[in-house]
Amino acid sequence: METTRGAERQRTAAERRRRELLEAADRVVLRDGPQASMNAIAAEAGITKPILYRHFGDKGGLYRALAKRHTDALLSALRAALDAPSERRERVEATLDTYLAAIEARPQVYRFLMHPSDDAAPSPEQGFDVGRHSAPLLRRLGEELGKVIVERVDLGPESEQMARIWGHGIVGMMHAAGDWWLGDRPCSREQLVRSLADLLWGRLAEAGDLPGGQGF
């Protein structure tokens, strides 16, 4: 009765295959961007389409699996920066810098993560399904940051609601500024990090109005 051992071996073989396919998909996405076709990915992996579909269900499945790898990697790097033993402002700057360094190092990956090209659920459900459409990575980062805030910062009553709002807000700030910065590169990474941290540290409230017309 070799059933269990055989099944085991088969399972691990399937998992290894799955990893190979993911790596091939990775290469293609890195080369062709998020609109890489299933045909191209299959060709890169040296096989044909139906195998991909057997492993991942549909294109959304493959992309979700692919995104999870990168998201997990980025998330753990951010967690490390967020857990460093230093002052709050320093940690915030380190986290911003970690994120920006990551997207700077591999812009194609970043682009794929943020723009899965209308992945997953085609969801023929009409009506207002406006949730989930922005990249899942942003949502996840926002939720995680919200958790960190609620458990470390004293925000008084209603702190949980506000912490989640702040989590998503700060992540969005980081993302939008990073996206813009990555396009034109108008300044150094350090300056960007410092400016964003300044914004979070209330410099907008402290700054005086400029003469001529009402202030901001």
Added chain:
Amino acid sequence: METTRGAERQRTAAERRRRELLEAADRVVLRDGPQASMNAIAAEAGITKPILYRHFGDKGGLYRALAKRHTDALLSALRAALDAPSERRERVEATLDTYLAAIEARPQVYRFLMHPSDDAAPSPEQGFDVGRHSAPLLRRLGEELGKVIVERVDLGPESEQMARIWGHGIVGMMHAAGDWWLGDRPCSREQLVRSLADLLWGRLAEAGDLPGGQGF
């Protein structure tokens, strides 16, 4: 020689037609979301595809024309809120609220503006063309806000750079928080607005650490 008058009339007729087509496209996008097909739009307008292509070049052209209308409308509403004669904090809150009210009122439009479904330039240029991929609306809002900040807020030296960074950062914060909020609706709009304004007003810097573990 009726040449000029004839050409004139013809031009205005073409422009009226174009507006009609855009309105039909608007209805379809509002109903089907950003993945509305050219066939569906043509059918809604009561004509066939090639006419659309003659008017707008390609799908990206149509979507850009469509997006410009909504973007302009939203932008002018935001400008009005930003120019109100009151205190800075109040103006910031009013602007946030205007944006959130807009996306709340017509989520499908909002979704279309943010996710043009890989529009426009297929740009076969490989390499790092990571600019421009996030919705043009966000970029435009960020730039506009940056301009407003640089001309109204006293940020000392390097103020222009910092103002642009802040513009994109604040817009991104607003967008991400709004997107998340629109999905789960975890709180009222007022509360969201107040929390985001609090964040911009430096409450993160002022808040104390919570006991148990390092602070944020």
Added chain:
DNA sequence: ATATCCCCGTTACTAGCGGTAACAACAGTC
């Protein structure tokens, strides 16, 4: 009046996409 030109509109097509059905070949199990 006739011929010219230009624009609106059509039908019919291409190439490529995501996804699937049907079938072939090989493994290990009974």
Added chain:
DNA sequence: GACTGTTGTTACCGCTAGTAACGGGGATAT
């Protein structure tokens, strides 16, 4: 040796964006 499950194939479906190629009608020029 028969059976079963996995791995792989080819050939197809329905859809999409986009494009000829052609027909008809109204204004213009002679």
